[in-house]
Amino acid sequence: GNSVTQMEGPVTLSEEAFLTINCTYTATGYPSLFWYVQYPGEGLQLLLKATKADDKGSNKGFEATYRKETTSFHLEKGSVQVSDSAVYFCALSSGSETSGSRLTFGEGTQLTVNP
Amino acid sequence: DTAVSQTPKYLVTQMGNDKSIKCEQNLGHDTMYWYKQDSKKFLKIMFSYNNKELIINETVPNRFSPKSPDKAHLNLHINSLELGDSAVYFCASSQGIKTGEQYFGPGTRLTVT
Numbered sequence: 001g002n003s004v005t006q007m008e009g010p011v012t013l014s015e016e017a018f019l020t021i022n023c024t025y026t027a028t029g030y031p032s033l034f035w036y037v038q039y040p041g042e043g044l045q046l047l048l049k050a051t052k053a054d055d056k057g058s059n060k061g062f063e064a065t066y067r068k069e070t071t072s073f074h075l076e077k078g079s080v081q082v083s084d085s086a087v088y089f090c091a092l093s094s095g096s097e098t099s100g101s102r103l104t105f106g107e108g109t110q111l112t113v114n115p
Numbered sequence: 116d117t118a119v120s121q122t123p124k125y126l127v128t129q130m131g132n133d134k135s136i137k138c139e140q141n142l143g144h145d146t147m148y149w150y151k152q153d154s155k156k157f158l159k160i161m162f163s164y165n166n167k168e169l170i171i172n173e174t175v176p177n178r179f180s181p182k183s184p185d186k187a188h189l190n191l192h193i194n195s196l197e198l199g200d201s202a203v204y205f206c207a208s209s210q211g212i213k214t215g216e217q218y219f220g221p222g223t224r225l226t227v228t
Binding site: 031032034036038041042043044045046049087089091092093095101102103105107108110 | 119158160163171207209213222
């Protein structure tokens, strides 16, 4: 079956530090890959996505590249801010017209950015 | 304008009770979902409906029964609540059955005592 593995957290950084959150996946076929972010007390928001190999998703200074050869989709940001403090989820989507699409999530990584 | 809304936001109840959570989306999407997030933040899909038709039904106890009266609404009814049902339940929607680009509601925190 499909699975997503994220680096264990929590991650604590100082403002303006470089961020990497590792994500690897196992899937049959060609899934789409996503990063979702959950701010305290809120639902998940789509941060970025990539639908095929070598695609780079980017948003709000965050980037991730779909690496099929290493089955990875690591999240990076060059300079984090206090407002980036949240839980980050890597996810993959697979399915069909008959079975429907389902998101398989990683465990989530809590990021805390200190001033 | 709230895209995906859920009520109530918090729900505290005793074991054995029956409760419902409601979800509405105003995005015009065809597909809606219920997810459960446990105390360790792990998210797992429970159900999915497309145009009011059930298309995903994970291994969820049959005490959980989803109902979709129309495309914009997906409710979750839980019978005979148990301590292990305590979690945050998220509703989500998407445009179409195949996309993983989903829009989530704010969640309903259910506490069973």
